[in-house]
Amino acid sequence: MKNIITILALSILLYSCSSKKDGNMIVQGQIKGLKKGKLYLQKMKDTVLVSVDSISLLGDNTFRLTDQVDSPVLYYLTFDGNTTDKRILFFGEQGTITINDNVAQFGFNPEINGSKNQKILEQYNMMSRKFQNQRLEFIKKDFDAKREKNQDLITQLEKDYQRLVKRRVLYTTNFALNHADSEVAPYIGLTEMYDASLQMLDTVNKSLTPKIKDSEYGKRFQEYLNNIKANENK
Structure with missing residues (x-):
């Protein structure tokens, strides 16, 4: 009897695993x-x-x-x-x-391998890391300039840094526009376009294909824009 119960228990376990x-x-x-x-x-x-x-x-x-x-x-x-x-x-x-x-x-x-969206995201991340490394270099140079109290260099670094920010925003916006048929576009809009103007965000949103607009990130991106516009109108 004990052997029969053991066999039945194993059978149930194997069935439950295989039926997943x-x-x-x-x-x-x-x-x-x-x-x-x-x-x-x-x-x-x-x-x-x-x-x-x-x-x-x-x-x-x-x-x-x-x-x-x-x-x-x-x-x-x-x-x-x-x-x-x-x-x-x-x-x-x-x-x-x-x-x-x-x-x-x-x-x-x-x-x-095997994810179309992942490959697109990796393309963006490759360039994003370059911007991040440049940003870290600016932070170091700014720290050294302030330690040496070199006001001319501090001013120049600030101008150069703002140009870097602008380049990053333009690159990110263009990347999203060029991949408007991918869920990566609204994802980037939600997570990477924090320095972008409302006009740029709106342009990306309007470029999304109907399928992408109806995706989870597409809906969240639309909600994000709606909240920004609502706060601006207060």
Whole structure:
């Protein structure tokens, strides 16, 4: 009798595991060097980061996670639930997305394939990092100039920095306009165009295709603009 109960329990367990339904997005890959740990597939829901799938890895560094994607959005692949210094941020969408990385530098330079939006976002991030590095250089030069009380250099650095800000805004706006048929455009509008004028934001919003306007980020971008306009009219 005990053996029969054990067999039945195992059968139920195996059935429940095999009957798990996949969503329309599969995230798979390999984390080299990972001996033991747990990977979480997470995304923002309202303002809360929620886990949509997870897998425990014990001696096997390959993984497979899934979710049902209604509209392409940013996802987090986190190691042991650590969302600060060990995470991979990527654009999730329908289909199979392959992510390969290593445990020693998890999240630093992962290889991500299978997401059209991710490739577009990577193009933007490459240039954005250059602007960020230039900004850090300005901060250092400004610190040194103020320490030396070199007012002429301080004034010149301020002018040069404002030109850098303007170049960044123009680049970001043009990038969004050139990718108006991608969910990356409203995402950039929401997260990267904080220095842009309302006119620039409006121009990007009007350029979005109907499909993108109806996406999650498209709707949030429209709501964001509505709030700005409402506050200006107060």
